[in-house]
Structures are given as C-alpha cells and as structure tokens.
Amino acid sequence: MGFLSLPTFAYDGQGQLHAGTKISYDGSCLTAIDYDGVAVLAADECRNHPANARPPFAAFTEFLAADSGAFSAIGLTGKVGEQWLKENLGGQSRVYFKTSQGDRFVDQLANGIANESKVGYQLLTPSIQLQISKDAELLNTRVVQGVNWHFFQSPVTGLGGPSQSLMNALQQNGINVIIQRQCPTPQYNRHSR
Amino acid sequence: MPYTTIQPPFALNLREMPKAELKRYFQWFMDVLPQRVNELTAAVKQMPGFEAWEPDYTPASLDMLGHWFAAQVETRNRTQEEFQKIQNRQVFPMGVPNEELTNRTFSLAMDIGMYLSQVLLKTYSSLKWEQPLGNKRFVDYGQPSLAGFGRVSLNPVGIVVTFAYGLTSKKRTGEGLREIFDIWSKMVQTTT
Numbered sequence: 364m365g366f367l368s369l370p371t372f373a374y375d376g377q378g379q380l381h382a383g384t385k386i387s388y389d390g391s392c393l394t395a396i397d398y399d400g401v402a403v404l405a406a407d408e409c410r411n412h413p414a415n416a417r418p419p420f421a422a423f424t425e426f427l428a429a430d431s432g433a434f435s436a437i438g439l440t441g442k443v444g445e446q447w448l449k450e451n452l453g454g455q456s457r458v459y460f461k462t463s464q465g466d467r468f469v470d471q472l473a474n475g476i477a478n479e480s481k482v483g484y485q486l487l488t489p490s491i492q493l494q495i496s497k498d499a500e501l502l503n504t505r506v507v508q509g510v511n512w513h514f515f516q517s518p519v520t521g522l523g524g525p526s527q528s529l530m531n532a533l534q535q536n537g538i539n540v541i542i543q544r545q546c547p548t549p550q551y552n553r554h555s556r
Numbered sequence: 557m558p559y560t561t562i563q564p565p566f567a568l569n570l571r572e573m574p575k576a577e578l579k580r581y582f583q584w585f586m587d588v589l590p591q592r593v594n595e596l597t598a599a600v601k602q603m604p605g606f607e608a609w610e611p612d613y614t615p616a617s618l619d620m621l622g623h624w625f626a627a628q629v630e631t632r633n634r635t636q637e638e639f640q641k642i643q644n645r646q647v648f649p650m651g652v653p654n655e656e657l658t659n660r661t662f663s664l665a666m667d668i669g670m671y672l673s674q675v676l677l678k679t680y681s682s683l684k685w686e687q688p689l690g691n692k693r694f695v696d697y698g699q700p701s702l703a704g705f706g707r708v709s710l711n712p713v714g715i716v717v718t719f720a721y722g723l724t725s726k727k728r729t730g731e732g733l734r735e736i737f738d739i740w741s742k743m744v745q746t747t748t
Contacts, residue, residue: 505739
C-alpha cells in the first residue's frame with residue numbers, strides 16, 4: 364500500500380479537511396479512506412443538515428475527479444455557475460471593483476447586489492478569505508447594498524456548499540449564503556480533455 | 557413647478573461609447589451639474605416639511621436630503637417585455653424580481669449624487685474629479701468619479717443609485733446618505 368502523491372487531506376471529525384495528511388492508496392483506481400460513515404450529501408440536501416454532516420472528503424473527491432480526467436470539466440462547471448447567475452439575475456457580468464486590498468471581480472452585479480458563484484464543495488482557503496474581506500469592504504463602504512454567494516452542486520462530483528468555517532466567515536461578514544437547488548448543466552464531454 | 561427628469565444627450569451605454577464621446581459625456585455632466593442641483597432643490601422644497609432645506613453643501617444638509625429621498629424612491633413593475641426577456645434567458649425556473657426603480661428615481665439619484673459630490677469636494681480640497689477610462693470591466697468605467705481616497709475612487713451617482721436600491725429593499729433608511737458621507741470621509745487621504 365502506497366501513499367497518494369497528490370495533495371492530501373485529513374478529516375478532523377467536524378466536517379473540515381486539513382491538508383498535509385497522507386491518505387492510504389492501494390495502487391488501483393480505488394482509494395481506501397477511513398470513512399466514518401457520515402452521509403455524503405448533494406448541495407440541495409445540505410440545506411437542512413448541520414454543516415458537520417456535509418461530505419468530509421469533498422475536497423478530496425474534487426481532487427480525484429480532477430486526476431481522473433474531469434479537470435477541465437470542473438473548470439467548466441465554475442463557468443456554468445457564472446452563466447446561471449447571468450441568465451437569472453441580469454445586470455452586469457464580471458465587472459470589477461477597486462478595494463484597498465486589490466481588485467475584486469464580481470460574477471454578477473444586479474440591483475446593487477454583488478453575486479458570487481461557487482460550484483462544488485468549498486473550503487475557507489486563503490484566497491477565499493481574501494475575497495470575503497474584499498466583499499466586506501464593498502459592503503461597509505456602501506458601494507454595494509448586498510453580497511450574495513450562490514453555491515451550486517458540482518455536476519462532476521455531485522458535491523456542493525460551504526464548509527462550516529466558510530459559512531461562519533461569510534455570515535460574520537454580512538454575506539448572504541444561497542444554496543441553489545438547481546445543478547447547472549455544463550456543456551462539455553466529461554471524458555474529453 | 558414639476559420636477560424635470562435629467563435628459564442626458566447620450567445613450568449612456570458607457571462601455572460601447574468611444575472615448576471621445578465619453579469625454580463629452582464627462583463635460584456635459586460638469587456643465588449640467590449646477591442646473592441639476594437647482595432642480596433638486598426645487599423638488600425638495602416642494603415637499604411639506606422640507607421647505608427649509610438649503611443646498612449649502614454642508615454635511616448636515618445630507619441628513620434632511622436623505623430622508624427626503626427615502627420618501628421619494630419608488631419602483632415600477634417591469635413591463636411584460638422586460639419580464640419575458642429575463643424569463644426567456646432562464647435555464648431553470650426562478651422568480652424574476654418584478655420591480656425596477658422608476659426613471660424619476662434614477663434621475664433623483666443622479667441629482668443627489670451630483671450634490672453629494674459637491675459636499676465632498678467643498679469639505680475636502682484634496683478630492684478631485686476623474687473619469688476612469690482604463691479598463692472597460694471596471695464597474696465605474698467612463699463615469700465621473702472622485703479620486704483622493706487612496707486606491708479606491710467614489711462614483712457619487714453610482715453609490716446613490718445603490719443607496720436607492722437599498723431603500724427599496726428596506727436595508728437602508730434616510731440616514732444612509734449621511735452615512736455614505738461619513739464613511740467616505742474617513743477614507744479621504746489628505747496631501748501634505
């Protein structure tokens with residue numbers, strides 16, 4: 364039994380994954396993970412569940428999907444989320460604001476509300492932390508009247524929604540979290556690169 | 557005298573306009589600004605309880621003006637054509653917001669944005685007008701903006717339109733106009 368050479372994650376038992384811990388790998392296309400039996404939930408199913416019941420290996424699953432040839436598909440699904448906002452909310456797409464912390468590109472600006480699309484399960488990474496900080500600045504300076512983050516289920520992995528720490532960070536900064544029930548349908552061939 | 561909505565001699569599709577035309581828009585904005593403040597003043601004074609309001613360009617004048625604006629903001633139902641256009645774009649069924657600010661509200665927001673700019677300029681001599689023309693993806697591309705807040709700039713009309721949306725959604729109250737001034741005052745960078 365070897366070790367996965369890719370970035371790996373450890374589950375802390377509270378719905379969070381931490382980078383750096385090896386996950387055992389048997390050399391086949393299957394990966395053995397000490398799964399604790401918590402149900403994996405699709406995005407629309409997360410709505411009524413505590414965050415710590417959300418898929419603990421979501422990020423890892425995303426990574427496996429990337430390694431199995433769906434990498435370009437995952438990239439596409441992100442675009443599909445943006446497209447969904449554009450078609451459903453109207454307003455301006457992909458405009459940027461200047462903030463004291465750098466530029467902030469907004470997926471969709473409609474009626475004074477900045478809308479951000481996130482497809483797949485999302486963790487509170489440093490780059491997302493910076494996005495939140497910039498959005499908080501836009502809110503606090505009244506440049507926007509609201510910030511909505513829309514979470515979509517990934518059509519590739521079936522996973523979606525924010526981790527508990529991400530959810531907390533968004534709420535603490537006055538950002539609305541919207542779990543979209545609809546899964547955007549990407550226009551791609553899953554097996555093509 | 558009834559309030560006359562602002563009539564820009566441009567389509568205001570700023571991202572599609574040639575830079576020469578954008579510069580003419582900027583000049584028109586500056587030229588029409590005093591007249592629009594007069595128009596706004598007349599409209600404010602017509603409302604009972606606001607007859608004493610004077611456009612003296614003090615921050616305190618924004619208090620009463622904000623409350624007046626809160627009483628003026630109104631929305632209209634989207635036309636069937638607008639409604640259908642949005643629905644036709646939808647991949648999934650979703651409730652389409654049925655309201656938009658009226659043209660009069662947009663016009664008042666523009667007038668109040670102009671007035672807000674003058675209050676800021678008279679309070680802080682370090683602020684200057686600019687017109688961002690570098691990148692069309694910039695949210696305030698081509699729009700008269702105030703520089704002097706460090707890395708960021710303030711589009712006074714844009715922020716009042718956003719304020720109007722906040723009033724309609726009940727997220728903001730009349731105090732919000734003065735709050736905008738106070739928040740941005742703290743960001744003014746004075747030159748030494």
